Each structure stands twice: as C-alpha cells, then as structure tokens.
Amino acid sequence: MSTQNGTQTKSDKHTLSVVVKYNLNALSRIIGIFSSKGFEIDSISFGSGKESGQARITITTHGDEQIIEQITKQLHKIIDVVTVTDLTYDSFVERELALVKVKADSAARSEIMQITQVFRAKVIDISPDRLAIEITGNADKINAFIGMVRPFGIIELARTGSVALKREFEGDV
Amino acid sequence: MKNAKAHKFDDEKNQQPAPTTKKLTGAGILINTLQDLDVDTIFGYPGGAVLPLYDELYDKHDINHVLIKHEQAGTHAADGYARATGKPGVVVVTSGPGGTNTVTGIATAAMDSIPLVVFTGQVPTDMIGNDAFQEADIVGITRPITKHNYLVKDVEELEQVTREAFHVATSGRPGPVLVDLPKDMLKSEGHYSGLHKVSIPSYNPTKEGHSTQIKKASKMLSEAEKPLIYAGGGVVLGEAWDELTAMAERHNIPVTTTLMGLGGFPESKPQSLGMLGMHGTYYANMATTECDVLLAVGARFDDRVTGNLEGFSPHSKKIHIDIDPTNIGKNVEVEIPIVGDVKQVLPEIDKQVETPETNDWWQTIENWKEEHPLKVPKSEDTIKPQHMVEAISEVTNGEAIVVTDVGQHQMWAAQHYTFNHPRSFLSSGGLGTMGYGFPAAMGAAFGCPDRPVVCITGDGGFQMTAYELATAVEYEVPLKIAIMNNECLGMVRQWQELFYDERYSHSILKKSNPDFVKLAESYGAAAFRATNGKEMNEVLNRAMAINDRPVVMDFRVEAMENCYPMVPAGAALNEMVLEDE
Numbered sequence: 001m002s003t004q005n006g007t008q009t010k011s012d013k014h015t016l017s018v019v020v021k022y023n024l025n026a027l028s029r030i031i032g033i034f035s036s037k038g039f040e041i042d043s044i045s046f047g048s049g050k051e052s053g054q055a056r057i058t059i060t061t062h063g064d065e066q067i068i069e070q071i072t073k074q075l076h077k078i079i080d081v082v083t084v085t086d087l088t089y090d091s092f093v094e095r096e097l098a099l100v101k102v103k104a105d106s107a108a109r110s111e112i113m114q115i116t117q118v119f120r121a122k123v124i125d126i127s128p129d130r131l132a133i134e135i136t137g138n139a140d141k142i143n144a145f146i147g148m149v150r151p152f153g154i155i156e157l158a159r160t161g162s163v164a165l166k167r168e169f170e171g172d173v
Numbered sequence: 174m175k176n177a178k179a180h181k182f183d184d185e186k187n188q189q190p191a192p193t194t195k196k197l198t199g200a201g202i203l204i205n206t207l208q209d210l211d212v213d214t215i216f217g218y219p220g221g222a223v224l225p226l227y228d229e230l231y232d233k234h235d236i237n238h239v240l241i242k243h244e245q246a247g248t249h250a251a252d253g254y255a256r257a258t259g260k261p262g263v264v265v266v267t268s269g270p271g272g273t274n275t276v277t278g279i280a281t282a283a284m285d286s287i288p289l290v291v292f293t294g295q296v297p298t299d300m301i302g303n304d305a306f307q308e309a310d311i312v313g314i315t316r317p318i319t320k321h322n323y324l325v326k327d328v329e330e331l332e333q334v335t336r337e338a339f340h341v342a343t344s345g346r347p348g349p350v351l352v353d354l355p356k357d358m359l360k361s362e363g364h365y366s367g368l369h370k371v372s373i374p375s376y377n378p379t380k381e382g383h384s385t386q387i388k389k390a391s392k393m394l395s396e397a398e399k400p401l402i403y404a405g406g407g408v409v410l411g412e413a414w415d416e417l418t419a420m421a422e423r424h425n426i427p428v429t430t431t432l433m434g435l436g437g438f439p440e441s442k443p444q445s446l447g448m449l450g451m452h453g454t455y456y457a458n459m460a461t462t463e464c465d466v467l468l469a470v471g472a473r474f475d476d477r478v479t480g481n482l483e484g485f486s487p488h489s490k491k492i493h494i495d496i497d498p499t500n501i502g503k504n505v506e507v508e509i510p511i512v513g514d515v516k517q518v519l520p521e522i523d524k525q526v527e528t529p530e531t532n533d534w535w536q537t538i539e540n541w542k543e544e545h546p547l548k549v550p551k552s553e554d555t556i557k558p559q560h561m562v563e564a565i566s567e568v569t570n571g572e573a574i575v576v577t578d579v580g581q582h583q584m585w586a587a588q589h590y591t592f593n594h595p596r597s598f599l600s601s602g603g604l605g606t607m608g609y610g611f612p613a614a615m616g617a618a619f620g621c622p623d624r625p626v627v628c629i630t631g632d633g634g635f636q637m638t639a640y641e642l643a644t645a646v647e648y649e650v651p652l653k654i655a656i657m658n659n660e661c662l663g664m665v666r667q668w669q670e671l672f673y674d675e676r677y678s679h680s681i682l683k684k685s686n687p688d689f690v691k692l693a694e695s696y697g698a699a700a701f702r703a704t705n706g707k708e709m710n711e712v713l714n715r716a717m718a719i720n721d722r723p724v725v726m727d728f729r730v731e732a733m734e735n736c737y738p739m740v741p742a743g744a745a746l747n748e749m750v751l752e753d754e
Binding site for chain 2: 020021025028029032036066069070073074076077079080081082
C-alpha cells in the first residue's frame, strides 16, 4: 500500500478486462486459473452476454509484474478467451456500484443525506429508522463513502466489484 | 497381431461421408466425423449412456474399437498410441464411473502435452443435475486437467464440437480434450455436413517466432563460448528432431535432453550428453551448470530438471523457445523468449548462427565424460538393473519403442537405453503415473504394429494395470513386458534408505507379489523368469521371437541397487550424489 494524494492505493493493483465466448464453463475456467495457481481475485464482475455470444469479465487482482504476466498468459490460454487487456497501463474508466443500508433515525437522517449529496449518491429507500443509498464510482470513492457513514451503523452492504473500459481519448490537450 | 475390428460382423458396408448435408442420429454424426478425421483406433468401454454409440459401432468397419478392461488403462493406451504415432488418441467411455476412471489418464496426458480426445457418455440432458444413475459432472471434474472440454447440448453442434475438439487437442501445445455426450444427443437426429472447416476465433496459437528475437538469439549463440542446447518434449511433440539434429551438428553444439525429450536428439551422435536433471548424467548436469548460453527448446524448466533454482545454470544467458507463452518465465527468467513452433523457429536460428568456437568447451565436457561416465555394474550371479536395460537395448538394437512406468526402472531405462529415434521413449514424465507403462505400451503397439514395443516396468507399477493382459492376449499384441522385479517400490525404498534412516515403511512388496509367470500364463500370455545375466539373455532372445501374444519377463534384479547420479531434493544440479557412500 502506498499513500497518494491522501488516498491509500494498492500499488500492485491491476484491472483486467477479459472478453470471453459466453458460457459458464469459460467463467469456471477463469476462476479455476486463479484458485488452482494461487492467484488472487480482489473483485470480479461478469456481464452475461447471451445475445451477443460474448461476455466481458472485469477482474481486479494484485501481484508483482511476473505474477500479473502469468495471470494474463494463463487467461489467454483458455480456449474461450478472446482478449485479455490489462487496463492498468492505459487510461481507463472504472466504476463500482454499492448499495448501503444505514441506520438513520430522524436525528441522523439529514446528516447522512448531506454526506450522500456530497458523494453524488442517491437515496433509494427510506423507512423511519433506515436509509438505503446507491453509490457509483471507483473503489476509492466508495471506500470513502462507506468510511463516512460507518459511524451511523451500516446494516447491510452490497458491492458489485469493478467494471472498466479503456478510455478512447488519449491525445494531449 | 490381430486387427481390432476382427470381432465385428462381416458385412462390408463401407460408408463414406457424403459431401452434402444429411440427417443422422447423433451417434451416426459422431462416427461419420471420426471417420472423416481419419480416426482408425478407439480405446473404449461400453455402458448405459453410450449404448447408442456402441450400437452404431456394431455396423462400422473402418474404425477399430479396442475393448480395454478398465477406463484408466484405456486412456493410457490412447496416450501411448498418440505418443508413438503423433496422431491424437481417442477414448470412448460411459457416464459416471466410466468418466471418473479416465481422470488419471487425462491428467497424465495433460502434464505431458499429449493430444487425446475423450468422449464420455452423460445422462440425458433433462436429467443432468438430478443425481441420476451413473451421473457425474465430468466436465467440472476434468476442467483443470483438460486443455478444453465440452458438454454437447444440441445435436446440431455435435459435428462442429467434435472437429473443434480434435483441432484443439492437436494444435499449438497439444493436450487432452473431453467431449461429454448426453444420451439424448446420441439418439436424436441432426445434420452431418462433412465440412472440414474449423474456426475458433479466440484460439490462434503463435507458430512463427518473432524475427527480432530470433536475430538476437542467433547473435547470442554465435558469441557463446560454452553453448548448450536443452531440448524437451516439445522437440518430439513439434516433430523438430531433424531440425534440432541439423543445427547441433552443423554448429557442433552439445545437446542434453529432458526425460520427455529423449529420442528428440540421437544419443549416438557425439553432440549428445544424454539426459539432464535429478537422475541425469554427470556431464549433462555439469554442462548445464557451467554453460554461458543455454538454448531451451520446447522445455519447461521442470523442478526435476532444474534442481534448486538458485543454482540452476547460474552463469548462462538463456534463450527459450516454446509454443506455450505461459511456460516462458514461469520458473526461470530468460533473456530471450521466443514464442513459436520449434520446427519453424529452429531452422531460422540455425541459418543465422555463426558457428561459435567451442573447442575448449568440448575439452571440458570430454573430461567430465571421462571422470564420471554412466556406470553399468555387472554381476555373475544376479541381475543388475542397469545391466537389464543395457541388455534390452542390445537385443532390440536400440530400435524398439520403450515404454516405462515410474520409478527407478524408469530412470535406469532413460539412462541406459540408447535412444536414437523420436517417439521411442514413452513415459509419464510430468504426473509420474504408476500403472501407465503397460497399457501405454499396448496402445503404442496398436499404433505401430511394425515396430517392436518393450515395456520396462516395475513389480509395483505393473500390478496397477496388469489386468490389461487380457486385452493384450485377446488382440494378440506381441508386446514385451520386462518387469524389473526388485520386490519393492524401488524409488520409495531408495529415498527411505537415503533420507529416512532406512525405515522401509510400506515399500517392500516381497510378501504380496504374485508369481508373475503364473499370473501371465493364466491370461494366456507367454512368461519367463530370469535370475542371472545368462538366463536374462536367453529369456530376452526367446521373448523377441514370440509374435502372437504378449510376453511377460520376470527379471529378478538386485533389490538394494540405487539409481545414480542423483540430485537430492533441494540441491543444485552440480551437487549430485554419484554413488553409495
């Protein structure tokens, strides 16, 4: 871990975008590579692409250069894998979605809603003593938001893991 | 040797696949596709889920079906067939236990990159997941040990899947592929096109090496003072033996091979240093340690080859040619990686290399050879195991296909048989599967009926699959089985002697071994026993003359002999133990 601009970032974190021929055997094989070779998955998201016949899987993982190279090569070796892109070296957009259910009695409610506004998150459900909030952003932003609302008491939390795409515009301005 | 198809009824309906689309049952589509892919031999065992396929086989006449006695042995037989012929081995088994029994054979093939296509029956699609009778998730079970596997869910995909399976198994770095066939897929009707086209957009192995890398590699080799070629199984699988031999001879570069690479470079050539690694020759291991440029060709820096990684070839710059990019940089860092087909890359390097000046280097190697040659101890009253291998090498003129099990006899066979031809040493290198030898030898004999096949096995390994004697007798396979009978699990015993204070825990078979001669005779095989060198030579000569059934030779060898040189686990290659202390 290193500290950059006040945020903690994992220096060896990599985001891999994998396009596969859509089938569950392919997903199993991908996960199998990680479990059998001792690599780690920090998050994985799998978008079904039954219609197009292809699915995009976004995996965030970590490791030194040699490990990441092996992961990339091993993924490539899977017959159903069409492309593997390590987005880490490119400029890319990355988003994660989290749904957070927070304890919010009438005293705390407005403060939580203020925080929600600052993070451009959305309240999606409300009850006399709870709020459910939807937030999207990169992992740092979501971590920061969760950090801010934790003192109020998080009841339930669901996170998707990252999805990412390479940024098209690469020219200098 | 009896043709496997002799057991079928004799109506000569030789069905050629029609060029136009026609409608057939799934079983019919499969058989037509197999014929179109030139499959001549299937190793199989019937059962409920594959009955429709066996019913189809009843009529067909240009595919020989060999009825094995156990699916594991069937998979090993197909593996032996593939290693000996270069063609993919084909297995057909039923669902559930039929599939699970193939697992060891598939894993063996996967570790050694052997092309196999295994067809397993499966319960009908509407029953999958219900814990139906003889149901097993064989696609899930074999996922980590196959190059790829399929569950056929639509009979219209069956032909294409079958063609893909053969393409994937045999191209790039070869490997086993499994196709799971639900019973209803075999029964229902679909179209057979006969079209040869296979297109898998996501699968495209690199064949040509990168020209800049080849140039750099050639320069590095030209400037080497102490070059060494380290050739692995890829030379055999990639059929690059002629290219390798031409290059090594033209530039007078020494060659050491791995266990899997034996036969990929003729051992009678002066450039050959024999095998390297844990039980490699002294001079091969010394050369690997001292060389300044190491050219790895279709090898994967396995731990049995490298010994302690820190001490592995510490002074050399390394060039690594491999068709599988995951092999490069996996265990050992290399200066020049070249992803490509060895058969295409080697001639390119050969052309560009200027023969390096290696006289001093050769002098050093010759000195090593003189200091510690491989020893073949001999004895009047007993059989020394090394002598047994040498005798087999002599009686077969080094022309046989030698198939081994795993352990001491395997290493002695690798050391003392003179291998001059590729596809002539078949052994489970990666997985180290005991029980592999005999059925694989049988498969090799089916694939190469014109070549002598000798299985050198141990009393332990042979008993793991000895039941296939029934198959070998039924099909009159003239296979020679030489049991190096030391009444113990030799390699386990050797390690217990050297590293566990001679505490021979459960490694002595003396009390439990059967009378191998009687055992073989009860199956209808010929069988002999020898207890000294003279008897051994007589038995070998008699055995070689028998051509209508398998021969089992029970050679009683010295039990306490140890296999040397030996690199102890954790030691570097040059820290070999050369003899009993």
